[in-house]
Amino acid sequence: MKNKILILVSILALSSCQNKDNSKNIVKTVVQDTLSKTLGGTADLSEATPKEDKAIELIRKQLNVLLKKDIPAMTKDNRYFYYDAFDLNNDQKNEYLVGFSNSYFCGSGGCSGYILNNDGSIINSFTVTDFPIYVTTSSTEKFYDLIFESGGKFHLLKMKGGKYPSNPSVQQVIKGDVPKETTKVLDIQGGKLEKYSF
Incomplete structure (x- = not known):
């Protein structure tokens, strides 16, 4: 989970450096949305491998x-x-x-x-x-x-x-x-x- 968040933050940082026009940066918007949902606990993590109980x-x-x-x-x-x-x-x-x-x-x-x-x-x-x-x-x-x-x-x-x-x-x-x-x-x-x- 931490790795996913770090990857998302890295993509966000890179995308913001490459494109100064925030309104046209689709990648940044998707990353921000996914990051906020992940941190807020509302992201769909169904693809994540469940840990065996x-x-x-x-x-x-x-x-x-x-x-x-x-x-x-x-x-x-x-x-x-x-x-x-x-x-x-x-x-x-x-x-x-x-x-x-x-x-x-x-x-x-x-x-x-x-x-x-x-x-x-x-x-x-x-x-x-x-x-x-x-x-x-x-x-x-x-x-x-x-x-x-x-x-x-x-x-x-x-x-x-x-x-x-x-x-x-x-x-x-x-x-x-x-x-x-x-x-x-x-x-x-x-x-x-x-x-x-x-």
Whole structure:
């Protein structure tokens, strides 16, 4: 990014030295516009190579271990995931909620996924879930309680012995709507999460 700005500034300086008539200097105008948009954060940097997120690499590595036996049976279209980060235990480090939305991981009862620690180790796997997942304001064993939708009903999952229950459909049903003070995570159907291959 700094290199691009330096190049733009250099072009601006050179162009202003070569042509004293600012009204006719198209290059200078384009450079100034691009420079101001870059500094203001409004430039289209879609051509810039995105830096790989450490969390994505960590999740990829763990999925390749967790799904080692499954990978040979998967098609390329099945080998992608979504994730969302949330500090579930207030230790100032995000945990990663990982979900899938393809036929290998999803069936009539819902989809499968994982909850990983910040270091990539597994906290939980889960099944028969519809996304999103909701993080409540209450906690058990220093981890926030979660609400999963399964079978058209909302179920409350509480940490027990260092794990959340893996099958939400057999947990306590919440009557009514999801409380407003919850935080929505892993909203795959919301369309705002990136899809990553593994």
